[in-house]
Amino acid sequence: MIDVVAGIIWKNDKILIARRSKNKHLPYKWEFPGGKIESGESAEKALERELKEELGIHTKTNDFFSNNIHQYEAITINLYAYNSIYLSGDITLIDHDQVEWVSTSKLLDYDFADADLPFVYKLVNL
Numbered sequence: 001m002i003d004v005v006a007g008i009i010w011k012n013d014k015i016l017i018a019r020r021s022k023n024k025h026l027p028y029k030w031e032f033p034g035g036k037i038e039s040g041e042s043a044e045k046a047l048e049r050e051l052k053e054e055l056g057i058h059t060k061t062n063d064f065f066s067n068n069i070h071q072y073e074a075i076t077i078n079l080y081a082y083n084s085i086y087l088s089g090d091i092t093l094i095d096h097d098q099v100e101w102v103s104t105s106k107l108l109d110y111d112f113a114d115a116d117l118p119f120v121y122k123l124v125n126l
């Protein structure tokens, strides 16, 4: 099982979502940006590192939101979602081909990775 951390990144009342590039696992699926937790690293710090590496933004990880174990065909992931605050930095697309700041009421319009769906439903009902 692979531990992955994903950020529900807030700026005012909107959340940053990103679409995975063509050449990645789950091409063109929307996700809450983040990545694999490295050994010896906390989920909170892994998230801040991944968001800097993948999008070029500085964030502060806040509270744990939820987790979901999901089995894809080739891998099983334990996906941990944390609320996170956008601090600074212009977004650079490296592993994604699109990003959007969206209100929670619009999340169902996007084709999210299957592992994210429980988070989407929870956010829509907040």
Ligand SMILES: Nc1nc2c([nH]c(=O)n2[C@H]2C[C@H](O)[C@@H](COP(=O)(O)OP(=O)(O)OP(=O)(O)O)O2)c(=O)[nH]1
Residues within 6 Å of the ligand: 004, 005, 006, 024, 025, 026, 030, 031, 032, 033, 034, 035, 036, 037, 075, 077, 079, 113, 114, 115, 116
């Ligand atoms: N980051 C992220 N990954 C997700 C989400 N939902 C979901 O199923 N995944 C999957 C896709 C990948 O199989 C795995 C994390 O991979 P990743 O490609 O983002 O992680 P990474 O940057 O550390 O990995 P790598 O491409 O450098 O190998 O989790 C999500 O909301 N955020």
